[in-house]
Amino acid sequence: MPEFSPLLTPTIFLFAFAVTLLGGFVKGAVGFAMPLIMISGMGILIPPELVIAGIVFPIVISNALQVARSGFGNAQAALKEHWRYVLVVCVMILVAAQFVRSIPGNVMFIVLGVPVVGLCIIQLIGWRPQITPRWRRPFEWVAGALAGTLGGLAGTWGPPTVLYLLALNTPRTSQMSVQGVIYGLGSVMLLLxxxxxxxxxAQTWGFSAALVVPALVGMWLGFRLGDRFDQERFRRVTLWVLVIAGVNLIRRGLMG
Structure with missing residues (x-):
């Protein structure tokens, strides 16, 4: 097995492989949560900076597949309607990513854990903001800035994007296309x-590239098996597991 980083033993690498496989499966089955699962899961044993590095290539490749599945024509229409939000998300991802290495390790665990817990609880209680047409433009800028900052620091801007689309009452039939565009372009900005x-x-890109394999295998399994179980129940169980994992990250940050 290649030594991608002196911080990675074969056992820890296999653990990261398994976490990513699970994340890919959930993304394929219900369309969300792969970055959250990878961050909260790998963060149990792997230093935060290496976790952030590890998620980059799997996010880029999986989101490219999501765009391809939704159709490039639909993606173009989604970009035309939501270009303000997409623009500010991409810019803020680039900006916020530059501050990751300046954040102490224990603080980084909190930075990773708090959004995981908060965003999952919001989805569990079913809260959704309501935005009138009058406030749409300022809401796009503010929501995009928050989502992009979270994306640059913690590698996940999917849950804020879902809340943004719900607040605008985006039709369910077009949500996947819009999400594909935002996730796809945002993941390229995360890479850059x-x-x-x-x-x-040079020490971390191999680790991230290797995790593309379990991510894609997991997505394939999710696509094949996702319609064989109650998706809403599976979604809620996944969110509760993420809450527990996120609380553990916060605990590590607070206790050192």
Whole structure:
């Protein structure tokens, strides 16, 4: 087995492989949560900077597949309607990614854990904001800035994007196309941002590239098996597991 980083033993690498396989499966089955699962799961044993590096290539490749599945024509229409939100998300991902290496390790665990817990609880209680047409434009800028900042620091801007689309009463039939565009372009910005920040470097890119394999295998299994069980119940169980994992990250940050 290649030594991708002196911080990775074969056992820890296999653990990361298994976490990513699970994340890919959930993304294929219900369309969300792969970055959250990878961050909260791998963060149990792996240093935060290496976790952030590890998620980059799997996010880029999986989101490219999501765009391809939704159709490029639909993607173009989604970009035309939501270009303000997409623009500010991409810019803020690039900017926020530059600050990851300046955050102490224990603080980084909190930065990773708090959004995981908060965003999952919001989805569990079913809260959704309501935005009138009058406030749509400022809401797009503010929501995009928050989502992009979270994306640059913690590698996940999917849950804020879902809340954004719900607030605008986006038809369910077009939500997947819009999400595909936002996730796809955002993941490219994440890649560029962490190439610039130094998180993705000669010691970490191999680890991230290797995790593409379990991510794609998991997605394939999710596509094949996702319609064989109650998706809403599976979604809620996944969210509760993420809450527990996120609380553990916060605990590590607070207790050192």
């Amino acid at each position: 941002g962490h190439l610039q920040s130094g998180i993705l470097n």
